[in-house]
Amino acid sequence: MKDFIAGLPKCELHLHIEGTLEPELKFELAARNGLELPYATVEEMRAAYTFDSLSSFLTIYYEGMRVLRTEPDFYDLAMAYLRRAAEQNVRYAEIFFDPQAHTSRGVPFDVVIRGLRRALLDAHAQLGVRAQLIMCFLRDFQAEYAMATLLESLPYKEWIVGVGLDSDEKGNPPAKFAAVYERARQEGYLLTMHCDVDQDDAIEHIRQAVEEIGVDRIDHGVNILEDQRLVEVVLARGTGLTCCPVSNGYVTDSMKAEGIRKLMDLGVRVTVNSDDPAYFAAYVQENIEALHDALQLSREELARLQRNAFEITWLPRHVKDAYL
Template sequence: MTGDLAAFVRGLPKAELHLHLEGTLEPELKFMLAQRNGVELAEKTVAEVKATYRFHDLTSFLRVYYPAMRVLQQPRDFHDLAFDYLTRAHADGVRHVEMFFDPQAHTGRGVPFHTVISGYRSAIVAARREFGISAELILCFLRDHSAEYAMATLLEALPYKDWIIGVGLDSDERGNPPSKFADVFARARQEGFLLTMHCDIDQTDSIEHIRQAIEDIGVDRIDHGTNIIEDDRLVELAKSSGLALTCCPVSNSFVTNRMKADEITALLDRGLVVTVNSDDPSYFDAYAADNYLALARQADLGVEHLVRLAENSFRASWIPAAKLERYLHDIREYVAAYS
């Protein structure tokens, strides 16, 4: 293959399936929105903002993550956030993205649901029109709140079903297993939403949470989920059912002491539909292509593995079959041009 690996990876057609829109809030945009909305920030420079990004686990990350959202107040704020991300994703070779958003993090501080979703939706339409990227929204429930609050949020979302492809579960996993939200996810499935759930890495009861997500809830894919490698039965179950994992190598290295590159590669080699994603890229300073490159360098992956990850990203997505075949064809053409 000719050409630089980084250039190859950035141009490689790919989908992103594990991306928190609120986690794309770059410091520069944060300052702009704060000024727009009259929000006083403790930090005065980009360097000061980034100095707060000191995470050693999920909890320490969330303590920084949620307070930053207070600058998001108007529809155009949410539009600008999503459009900026979609612009960067397009530059990284992302052709399709399924984006998480956390409405409770906004409605809980008085921002109406419609304000949030209308801003995000307008950015999706604008980005599709401007540079052809395809995007969908996944509504995530905050698992450290009550199941009743999650159900109320689901009901509030029903008038916007055409704008939301699925539901997910994120935030602090400690003491908040998938089973806590079984009724909410059953109702979501009944309403026609696809299902995914975070099973964060190295959590207490990780394997039991993964088992609940697969066997009790019946999710369509799992976010993170790398600990599944500790249970051969669950690995084989995921493999036989085609259940995908949306892994995030760089963010792993922030909230644990390593990237989990060996585990991700082992699961890929065992035939699971493993994908690579950026999670909260503004906080971890790594967008989609950066995660592919970081994993490739850490695990010494060649082009064959990288292409398989890109193919998996589309196979794991919730796009129609005809669109899937078109993207896979685009990957084959792209690789052939580099051979």
């Protein structure tokens, strides 16, 4: 089945570009930018990747991205991911980036987006992988900062397909960003947001995302199973869920494989993604393998997960159809 999974044309929709920063590249960028790292070796750095919650992961994730400073740094980061994606037969990716994680430490917005954009163009031309960018707001910062970031993005609107919401969910519900999301919609952005697994008030957050914000997609969202009514709403709307089994295993007590299976069986458009592969040691192929090991999925089910993914992409219908 490993070969069957390897051969499947894949689509990745939940991938934080900053979460693809491998230790080797971190050392290279630190040297390029004259920065010291608190680890002597790649092995030592990897050994420090021990998370048992979303917040313990986020601390290391933000600390790690300090080495990203210049346009070529962002280019190299995205190119490295897209090369690995191409090797795993990923044909299309929608890639999150966290501008505030960079602007808040003095790196200009345009440095970030120009580097990422150039990599997307080169990867399409050189590797045949197509990708689009989704700009995420950091939910543990104030809504006003998210709004300022949204306005700052407008000159680059053609390079960004939609907006997302990530970072620490505790005490930062979707409703905090209602005005930001309303403006983003008016500007033509598509809308998604994290409803991370097993967070406090998980169901209320999903309800707000679906009913108050009216998201086009939900990132994670497995807890929706706790509310049959909300399941029916996403079924009726065809709303997709971007699940990340290996990531779930790091930040909660399990991969939530049974929940993913149940969602599949109910007909919800669930997909399998890697989230932060450099930190969770699993790209999309390994995520699909891990889910298969847990659930013994059939070929038809494995193919369906990819069909779901292509179906819920934010590509124009005719481009989407060419993948299906």
